[in-house]
Amino acid sequence: MEVTVKKIINDPATVVADALRGMAAAHADLLDVQYDPAVVVRADAPVQRKVAIISGGGSGHEPLHGGFVGRGMLDAACPGPVFTSPTPDQVQAAVTRTDGGAGALLIVKNYTGDVLNFETAAELAAAEGVDVRTVVIDDDVAVKDSLYTAGRRGVGGTVLLEKVVGAAAERGVDLDGCEALARKVIGQVRSMGLALSPCTVPHAGEPSFVLADDEMELGIGIHGEPGRRRVRVGPADELVAALLDPVLEDLPFAAGDRVLLFTNGMGGTPQIELYLAHGIAERLLAERGITVERRLVGSYITSLEMQGMSLTVLKVDDELIELWDAPVHTAALRWGV
Template identity: 80%
Template sequence: MKKIINDPSAVVAEALRGMALAHPELIRVRPDPAVVVRADAPVAGKVALVSGGGSGHEPLHGGFVGRGMLDAACPGAVFTSPTPDQISAAVEQVHGGAGVLLIVKNYTGDVLNFETGAELAAAEGVDVRTVVIDDDVAVKDSLYTAGRRGVAGTMLLEKIVGAAAERGTDLDGCEELARRVVANLRSLGLALTACTVPHAGEPSFTLAEDEFELGVGIHGEPGRQRLPMEPADQLVARLLGPVLEDLPFAEGDRVLLLTNGMGGTPLVELYLAHGIAEKLLADKGIVVERRLVGSYVTSLEMQGMSLTLLKLDEELTELWDEPVNTAALRWGI
């Protein structure tokens, strides 16, 4: 294992220390329990958005803390759910009197721990709501979940609901909006290589040089199929087909397309894949109104990619375009 680390057990703490030093104008970091909080929190009268999950998916979630997105993120150990005390501490740090919305990826540990954290916060009189995201169309159940997994669509949800909260939308409105986004969001990923969790010291699974895994999870969970390697045209078509069928998306739909890298994929390959995806969508009469290309929801150094489609309407498009100022996503400022 070659990684730029010291003690494997201290990776997250040391990374958070560096993140705080790199972005003091955007965030502050509470070390114990570990919470990343926007620098001006709590914002009085604003619904606070809190998310989190295992580390190793950076920039998700801490990189999306700031104006127009999250108020706080709870980073667990690598590929490990945050603890309830982290979640209740985050709520305490950012609650500005208008309630708190928790955005939770659908993994059993995340759901249970966020539920406990919400109960702790509610006992202190905070109005806390929870929305679970399950955008992965690969498998219905997996090693980590009951039902579908939450994957790259999470950052689109955080951006859109974060913009609404910044506008002053109340807690009921933010919760309804979040559920509407989840209902119109679908993703699918593939892996060319496995990743290595620092404390494990070896790859999480094995792929032959001429194989890829279709439908892999962001923790390296198995997907739909292990197949012989193919050219990019075929790989992108294999990703896009199940995504389009699942909602389903149809001719005339307006969409946001996220072409997301898993951590070890060069940007040149992501742009190549994105171009193929846009052409396939245009051939089906689906209009890509907004797009984003890059590594936003990763799996350490895994080589691979995912495609996410969100069906847009006027409100969702406007909220996507609203200003955002975070470490990993910034425009309109």
């Protein structure tokens, strides 16, 4: 068929399946990919007597979630169509494929379709005798409601949540413990993002919104949802402060807190700009007496080719630091192995 958007694709209708085939070829040692329904599973699943940690959502946010499947993080991920929720049968298949007898914890970003479909899948799995729990992450401080949500959106904090809870499950923490840990992280993490440019969904063929050359969207969602306000682009110092101040005020964070700072690119942002922004954020936190104990910088939860960034701050203690530092071996995140 004729390609109407400037992207490296064949057919917009098959872009997710085509990408999954490439992922399977690139990471056959880590992943087992099935296509009907689409599920990405760690290669050694099911791991007996281990809680299965499962997440998922619309595609277009790579490496989230499939890139985080592997030892020390997710047991399975359910990729929906671009910016569209996975179906209950995908989630149910993920539970079945990863059930090692210790139950499953579903990590769900707060988008209406995701919440409904994961809840339906949990009910179906429970009917088959699997103990399934669900936690919903809603770390975005930008808006209370959006085009996709009732309440706050789940964004960058999802990456940190999947890593910490995945490490706990790998160590043998039971389902009650994993659920309690997940709720602890959700209560202590906040995020906010901005966009310098829109993204183009393959099947739509046109940008999701329009910005003037001197404009940016402050508080953008990962699907191109509008944020708090549209403002003129300013120096990096101003941009970082515009993200960090609302994040810190929301929990609120205070002098003496220990944190993990995650500076995330939205898909089209060069690493040089992310490091520049991260350095500013570290300085601003230090000025408030907040100690950055751990860091993550890079494009880990994206919005296709959108230019922009987000900042996520997680309040940590010795337990969370130990779990963050624990070994992880996935396509997109790996250390200690």
